[in-house]
Amino acid sequence: MGLNNYSNIWCLDFEFRAPDGERPAVRCLVAIEYHSGQTIRRWCDELGETPPFLIDESTLIVAYYASAEMGCFLSLGWDLPPNLLDLYVEFRRKHNGLFLKAGSDLNGALIQYGLSVIPDKQEMRELAMREGDVYSEQEKSDLVAYCQADVEALIHLLPKMEESIDWPRALVRGSYMKAVAVMEYNGVPIDTEILERLRDRWNDIRQDLIAEIDQDYGVYEGSVFKADRFEQWLTQQGIAWPRLESGKLDLKSDTFRDIAKGHPELEPLKELRYSLSELRLNKLAVGRDGRNRCLLSPFRAKTSRNQPSNSKFIFGPSAWLRALIRPAVGYGLAYIDWSQQEFAIAAVLSGDADMQQAYTSGDPYLEFAKLAGAVPPEGTKDSHPKERKLFKNCILGVQYGMGPESLAQRIGEPVIKGRELIQLHKEIFPDYWKWSQAVVDYALTSGTLFSTLGWSLSINSQANPRSLANWPVQTNGAEILRLAVILIVETGIAVCCPVHDAILIEAPLERLDEDIRTAQQLMQQAGEMILGGFKLRTDVDRVCYPERYIDERGEKMWEKMMKLLSAFDSE
DNA sequence: TCTATATCACCC
DNA sequence: AAACGGGTGATATAGA
Numbered sequence: 001m002g003l004n005n006y007s008n009i010w011c012l013d014f015e016f017r018a019p020d021g022e023r024p025a026v027r028c029l030v031a032i033e034y035h036s037g038q039t040i041r042r043w044c045d046e047l048g049e050t051p052p053f054l055i056d057e058s059t060l061i062v063a064y065y066a067s068a069e070m071g072c073f074l075s076l077g078w079d080l081p082p083n084l085l086d087l088y089v090e091f092r093r094k095h096n097g098l099f100l101k102a103g104s105d106l107n108g109a110l111i112q113y114g115l116s117v118i119p120d121k122q123e124m125r126e127l128a129m130r131e132g133d134v135y136s137e138q139e140k141s142d143l144v145a146y147c148q149a150d151v152e153a154l155i156h157l158l159p160k161m162e163e164s165i166d167w168p169r170a171l172v173r174g175s176y177m178k179a180v181a182v183m184e185y186n187g188v189p190i191d192t193e194i195l196e197r198l199r200d201r202w203n204d205i206r207q208d209l210i211a212e213i214d215q216d217y218g219v220y221e222g223s224v225f226k227a228d229r230f231e232q233w234l235t236q237q238g239i240a241w242p243r244l245e246s247g248k249l250d251l252k253s254d255t256f257r258d259i260a261k262g263h264p265e266l267e268p269l270k271e272l273r274y275s276l277s278e279l280r281l282n283k284l285a286v287g288r289d290g291r292n293r294c295l296l297s298p299f300r301a302k303t304s305r306n307q308p309s310n311s312k313f314i315f316g317p318s319a320w321l322r323a324l325i326r327p328a329v330g331y332g333l334a335y336i337d338w339s340q341q342e343f344a345i346a347a348v349l350s351g352d353a354d355m356q357q358a359y360t361s362g363d364p365y366l367e368f369a370k371l372a373g374a375v376p377p378e379g380t381k382d383s384h385p386k387e388r389k390l391f392k393n394c395i396l397g398v399q400y401g402m403g404p405e406s407l408a409q410r411i412g413e414p415v416i417k418g419r420e421l422i423q424l425h426k427e428i429f430p431d432y433w434k435w436s437q438a439v440v441d442y443a444l445t446s447g448t449l450f451s452t453l454g455w456s457l458s459i460n461s462q463a464n465p466r467s468l469a470n471w472p473v474q475t476n477g478a479e480i481l482r483l484a485v486i487l488i489v490e491t492g493i494a495v496c497c498p499v500h501d502a503i504l505i506e507a508p509l510e511r512l513d514e515d516i517r518t519a520q521q522l523m524q525q526a527g528e529m530i531l532g533g534f535k536l537r538t539d540v541d542r543v544c545y546p547e548r549y550i551d552e553r554g555e556k557m558w559e560k561m562m563k564l565l566s567a568f569d570s571e
Numbered sequence: 572t573c574t575a576t577a578t579c580a581c582c583c
Numbered sequence: 584a585a586a587c588g589g590g591t592g593a594t595a596t597a598g599a
Contacts, residue, residue: 224594225595227595246578248578248596250578251578251579252578252579252580253579253580283592301590303588303589303590305589305590307590307591308591309591310581310590311592311593313582313591315582316581316591317581317592318581318582319582341583342588396587397587399588400587400588400589401587402587402588403586403587405586406586406587407587410587464585464586466586466587467587467588467589468588470588470589473588474588474589478589499583500582500583500589501583
């Protein structure tokens with residue numbers, strides 16, 4: 001397996017315009033065949049219904065950040081190539097965890113391999129991004145030349161990177177980049193009418209909230225919370241307030257919550273600070289067709305997770321804003337997520353049979369509580385909610401390496417309770433703890449961790465052991481997600497986006513349930529592929545037009561905002 | 572006055 | 584030194 005398996009290797013790059021929320025508008029394409037040097041240069045009006053070169057099973061397409069190029073294929077109505085190698089992804093894989101001064105973009109990779117960089121031409125990028133499609137002959141030729149420089153760089157980079165390409169799994173990652181392009185092309189349907197109203201009334205809502213509540217405090221200057229004014233107010237009221245080590249007031253919402261218990265007069269201010277921190281939707285990237293689209297930034301995180309911009313992506317800001325997600329007429333949506341995915345992954349990777357059994361029981365949190373003797377065998381979620389909550393917090397905390405103090409704080413119990421819970425976890429799932437320690441030891445001695453499908457992490461000596469122990473779990477989770485997305489997109493189901501351990505799909509109402517079933521099967525299958533046959537469960541949130549997607553955590557906030565909005569609009 | 576840093580809030 | 588993993592981003596304040 002390798003480059004010599006292919007009779008044609010086309011390195012290619014497009015220039016295109018893609019404003020926030022819109023699909024790419026192609027400007028031009030340059031492709032160079034690696035062996036022959038055959039060069040194809042095309043302005044968009046010279047591109048037809050199929051690519052200007054043959055793409056078959058013996059062809060390899062090579063690009064840097066290939067989701068962009070695949071997005072251009074989709075815009076042009078072309079079939080996506082069967083074999084795709086993304087040098088960005090392979091570069092990330094090879095250097096993940098290392099500090100790269102020049103970063104991981106194309107120039108960063110060129111520098112890393114001692115190749116000459118491409119001068120950054122701001123004017124060329126602006127030329128590609130220009131509105132409309134009227135270009136002079138000179139401009140066209142300049143932009144094509146700029147595009148060609150990138151492809152020539154790829155031609156030089158490919159042999160330098162050849163040795164470190166992780167065949168054949170690089171092709172799986174390439175397939176994911178195709179699926180990413182499809183998801184970015186699809187996007188998430190948004191209720192643009194309410195979005196516009198919220199945006200228009202943004203400042204009114206802010207000012208209204210502040211004016212109403214701050215009259216009793218006088219701690220805001222315009223819309224800015226001033227720490228020194230708050231300090232004055234505290235002195236007047238004779239309230240002692242905790243400080244950070246730096247000497248500044250500790251203004252965490254948790255601190256507000258704790259103090260407000262003894263000083264209920266703080267309650268409205270606490271609420272106000274919370275509400276204001278939630279007002280964020282000005283950067284949400286919504287196209288003219290009312291769909292949220294943004295770069296999903298695959299493989300950006302150290303764990304290879306996608307890392308879309310939180311402000312552009314509808315799943316980035318707080319959960320109440322997700323009520324803006326609404327299927328179009330005749331359509332439905334389904335948010336399908338794996339149940340307790342990381343618990344299951346840890347159970348399988350560690351080979352801890354009791355953890356696996358706890359997962360298989362259907363409710364690992366309750367099962368843990370039963371194994372610990374805190375809940376009788378016949379107990380249920382409803383009969384023992386408090387116990388279940390404690391053991392749930394313990395499981396979730398342990399996954400991230402939480403200590404007894406933090407756990408105790410989280411569950412609002414004395415430290416001894418936190419210690420007791422973690423001790424129970426150690427006694428009941430000893431194989432997990434052995435494995436977890438072994439991962440850290442291996443990481444620190446070998447200097448590298450690998451996932452099932454070859455994603456890797458280079459480790460330096462000051463690595464955080466909690467981070468190391470969690471890395472295989474999160475990384476294999478990311479791999480399961482990628483496989484599932486590849487499989488689901490390939491069946492033709494419309495996937496809107498991934499959300500770490502979940503996938504949002506869209507379908508005409510008459511096909512929705514069938515697509516949900518298929519997607520769930522494929523999500524289970526993806527889990528089995530990574531976890532040696534272990535079966536992961538999934539949960540579904542199903543929304544049909546004219547409903548909107550409501551995340552229960554944000555329901556109250558959404559209603560509050562809608563109330564404010566209609567109050568303003570009826571004025 | 573502008574930028575860097577610290578801190579915080581949110582997501583999975 | 585801290586003791587909750589992986590992230591992005593807004594904001595207030597300190598510092599150049």
